[in-house]
Amino acid sequence: MVNRNSASTSTLWDFALALYAQPQVPDTCLQLQDEYNANVCLVLAMCWLDARQYALSDSGFSNLKLHISGWTTQIVEPLRRTRRQLKLPIDFFEQDETQTQLRNLVKQAELLAEKKLLKEIERWVDENSQAKDPITASNLERYMRELNAPLSLVSALRN
Numbered sequence: 001m002v003n004r005n006s007a008s009t010s011t012l013w014d015f016a017l018a019l020y021a022q023p024q025v026p027d028t029c030l031q032l033q034d035e036y037n038a039n040v041c042l043v044l045a046m047c048w049l050d051a052r053q054y055a056l057s058d059s060g061f062s063n064l065k066l067h068i069s070g071w072t073t074q075i076v077e078p079l080r081r082t083r084r085q086l087k088l089p090i091d092f093f094e095q096d097e098t099q100t101q102l103r104n105l106v107k108q109a110e111l112l113a114e115k116k117l118l119k120e121i122e123r124w125v126d127e128n129s130q131a132k133d134p135i136t137a138s139n140l141e142r143y144m145r146e147l148n149a150p151l152s153l154v155s156a157l158r159n
Contacts, residue, residue: 012122013115015051016044019157028156036147039065039072041114045121046139047157056139060128067124071117079110 010018019025032038042065049056056064086103089095140158144151 012045012048012118012125015048016041016118019044019047024156028153032147032149032153036149038143038147038149039068041072041076041117041121042068042143043140043157045118045125046143049125049139054125054129054139055137056125061139061142063128064121064124068117068121071113071120076110076113076117079106079113082106083110 020029029038029040029043032043033040083103083106086099086106090099093099138154140154141151144154
């Protein structure tokens, strides 16, 4: 379980690694990504903000999504598509160790792109943060409602 108190002192990247290592979190994140088109880095960031007791305003949330959209659509998503395609047979090409090695390299590149995205989210939050009043609404729950995802998935990300 990720310690809420450590969220205030840990980087978003460190928090995300610790949270993603928890049971059910990877499956929940993949379900949100595949079924609800969620940005998993944004999901993890919302968990981090909730743990830090920091609520983004509606305009702040919209501005953050706009800020990260270019990197997400131009870098992260194409790498993800390529990695997933490399799992499948390609017409007239035998699936072999070389294809597996290439997929692993693309997977590493995707992870680095996500790391950069998380660092950028943290930088943006630090530069655009307002007073850190006690949280009155969950950033994660707001994002789930926007995605029309069941709020029951939130519990898997908080345990």
